[in-house]
Amino acid sequence: xxxxxxxxxxxxxxxxxxxxxxxxxxxxxxxxxxxxxxxxxxxxxxxxxxxxxxxxxxxxxxxxxxxxxxxxxxxxxxxxxxxxxxxxxxxxxxxxxxxxxxxxxxxxxxxxxxxxxxxxxxxxxxxxxxxxxxxxxxxxxxxxxxxxxxxxxxxxxxxxxxxxxxxxxxxxxxxxxxxxxxxxxxxxxxxxxxxxxxxxxxxxxxxxxxxxxxxxxxxxxxxxxxxxxxxxxxxxxxxxxxxxxxxxxxxxxxxxxxxxxxxxxxxxxxxxxxxxxxxxxxxxxxxxxxxxxxxxxxxxxxxxxxxxxxxxxxxxxxxxxxxxxxxxxxxxxxxxxxxxxxxxxxxxxxxxxxxxxxxxxxxxxxxxxxxxxxxxxxxxxxxxxxxxxxxxxxxxxxxxxxxxxxxxxxxxxxxxxxxxxxxxxxxxxxxxxxxxxxxxxxxxxxxxxxxxxxxxxxxxxxxxxxxxxxxxxxxxxxxxxxxxxxxxxxxxxxxxxxxxxxxxxxxxxxxxxxxxxxxxxxxxxxxxxxxxxxxxxxxxxxx
Numbered sequence: 061x062x063x064x065x066x067x068x069x070x071x072x073x074x075x076x077x078x079x080x081x082x083x084x085x086x087x088x089x090x091x092x093x094x095x096x097x098x099x100x101x102x103x104x105x106x107x108x109x110x111x112x113x114x115x116x117x118x119x120x121x122x123x124x125x126x127x128x129x130x131x132x133x134x135x136x137x138x139x140x141x142x143x144x145x146x147x148x149x150x151x152x153x154x155x156x157x158x159x160x161x162x163x164x165x166x167x168x169x170x171x172x173x174x175x176x177x178x179x180x181x182x183x184x185x186x187x188x189x190x191x192x193x194x195x196x197x198x199x200x201x202x203x204x205x206x207x208x209x210x211x212x213x214x215x216x217x218x219x220x221x222x223x224x225x226x227x228x229x230x231x232x233x234x235x236x237x238x239x240x241x242x243x244x245x246x247x248x249x250x251x252x253x254x255x256x257x258x259x260x261x262x263x264x265x266x267x268x269x270x271x272x273x274x275x276x277x278x279x280x281x282x283x284x285x286x287x288x289x290x291x292x293x294x295x296x297x298x299x300x301x302x303x304x305x306x307x308x309x310x311x312x313x314x315x316x317x318x319x320x321x322x323x324x325x326x327x328x329x330x331x332x333x334x335x336x337x338x339x340x341x342x343x344x345x346x347x348x349x350x351x352x353x354x355x356x357x358x359x360x361x362x363x364x365x366x367x368x369x370x371x372x373x374x375x376x377x378x379x380x381x382x383x384x385x386x387x388x389x390x391x392x393x394x395x396x397x398x399x400x401x402x403x404x405x406x407x408x409x410x411x412x413x414x415x416x417x418x419x420x421x422x423x424x425x426x427x428x429x430x431x432x433x434x435x436x437x438x439x440x441x442x443x444x445x446x447x448x449x450x451x452x453x454x455x456x457x458x459x460x461x462x463x464x465x466x467x468x469x470x471x472x473x474x475x476x477x478x479x480x481x482x483x484x485x486x487x488x489x490x491x492x493x494x495x496x497x498x499x500x501x502x503x504x505x506x507x508x509x510x511x512x513x514x515x516x517x518x519x520x521x522x523x524x525x526x527x528x529x530x531x532x533x534x535x536x537x538x539x540x541x542x543x544x545x546x547x548x549x550x551x552x553x554x555x556x557x558x559x560x561x562x563x564x565x566x567x568x569x570x571x572x573x574x575x576x577x578x579x580x581x582x583x584x585x586x587x588x589x590x591x592x593x594x595x596x597x598x599x600x601x602x603x
Contacts, residue, residue, distance in 0.1 A: 083259055155309060348362040
């Protein structure tokens with residue numbers, strides 16, 4: 061906290077803080093203007109007093125003490141009277157202070173009043189201007205109150221479906237918490253009138269930088285001037301502009317009497333005496349007339365809580381703006397047209413066929429399935445797997461991917477698959493159940509069976525138990541899924557050994573060679589056989 065920057069200067073007027081002034085400190089802050097002006101006066105008076113004391117001391121040393129008159133300098137008797145007409149006495153600081161305080165307590169010709177000093181102010185109504193009480197209610201029907209911007213904003217935001225309360229900052233309006241602290245540096249709180257008053261009272265209640273002394277304690281006072289302290293010549297003039305004379309009690313009384321006839325700073329006026337009250341507008345404060353209309357475009361009337369409630373109630377039942385509905389609203393209406401979405405919040409129309417109209421008219425999925433011939437007793441009952449050409453099954457169908465399900469979800473499907481798990485038909489061929497025919501014995505319904513591995517003649521050498529014996533071995537294959545993947549001239553056995561005679565004629569896929577019983581991994585020892593196929597997605601009807 062720093063000190064005021066004082067200047068040795070006589071301030072003609074002391075600034076009065078207004079109720080609308082913000083609390084603003086700092087060197088040029090409006091809250092420090094009046095204390096700074098008083099400090100400037102005090103410093104100026106201190107200098108003048110010191111100059112006068114010095115001049116008086118010099119005069120005393122000269123032992124020449126003539127009495128002061130209206131035409132000659134000298135010593136004079138002091139007087140604290142404020143109603144004297146003497147022209148031979150000098151006014152004491154007490155008398156000057158009394159006159160100053162009286163004048164300071166009077167209102168200047170051009171002055172303002174705080175609102176609590178204004179009386180007889182008429183209340184605003186639907187037919188007359190006046191003061192009005194604010195209300196933030198959104199459900200009031202009053203026609204004698206004015207809605208606050210908060211109430212209007214709530215109704216406006218509700219109508220747009222975007223009401224979000226936000227905190228006020230130094231760059232944005234919003235809700236704010238009050239604080240009565242006088243030492244806070246917060247920029248997110250709002251000062252209460254109590255905090256403003258405390259700051260004002262602290263500034264107004266400060267003592268001057270220096271204090272006064274009775275004349276008997278002043279010695280060596282020289283003649284006073286604007287640049288030097290000292291004694292002064294008296295003057296009873298009230299219109300003099302002299303800067304080397306001192307006012308007599310008569311002059312003080314004249315000023316006092318003039319000030320006594322003025323209105324005090326704190327006084328009231330009936331509303332009938334208040335003139336030139338501005339009307340409120342979008343750019344200026346003022347009085348405003350109330351209106352309960354909800355279809356008015358006026359910018360000089362204030363909405364009553366009744367009007368706000370009517371707007372709020374109307375908006376409260378509305379559907380907030382929705383991009384999906386907006387996209388649909390942009391489509392032209394026509395018979396036998398069905399809207400569908402081509403992207404996010406983008407819609408188009410498709411022609412609705414007779415079958416489409418019939419399906420839409422059905423009241424349930426069951427009715428739709430019956431209409432399509434897929435209901436109970438149809439050719440495709442619940443639980444039957446069928447091939448489907450896309451990755452996503454239609455409504456009411458599930459992929460045969462081995463997933464589990466619950467009886468509560470699909471009660472009919474649970475009767476078909478009591479294990480509550482669908483068969484996994486991904487990458488599988490379906491084979492008819494043997495059911496006692498003894499073609500594929502030992503198989504159960506929904507049981508899986510591995511592929512049949514067709515061995516080549518080359519694998520026959522594993523039947524030999526002795527290394528080095530002679531036996532028939534076949535050609536090795538590089539790929540178990542191909543019976544033609546051979547490289548001429550470099551045929552190898554499964555253990556990687558190259559044939560001793562690669563050009564030797566083959567008979568029944570075999571040839572004479574030396575048997576090796578050791579096994580080496582990484583080589584195809586046989587091939588699988590599968591038919592040609594096309595991939596389809598097996599799905600099962602679930603409802």
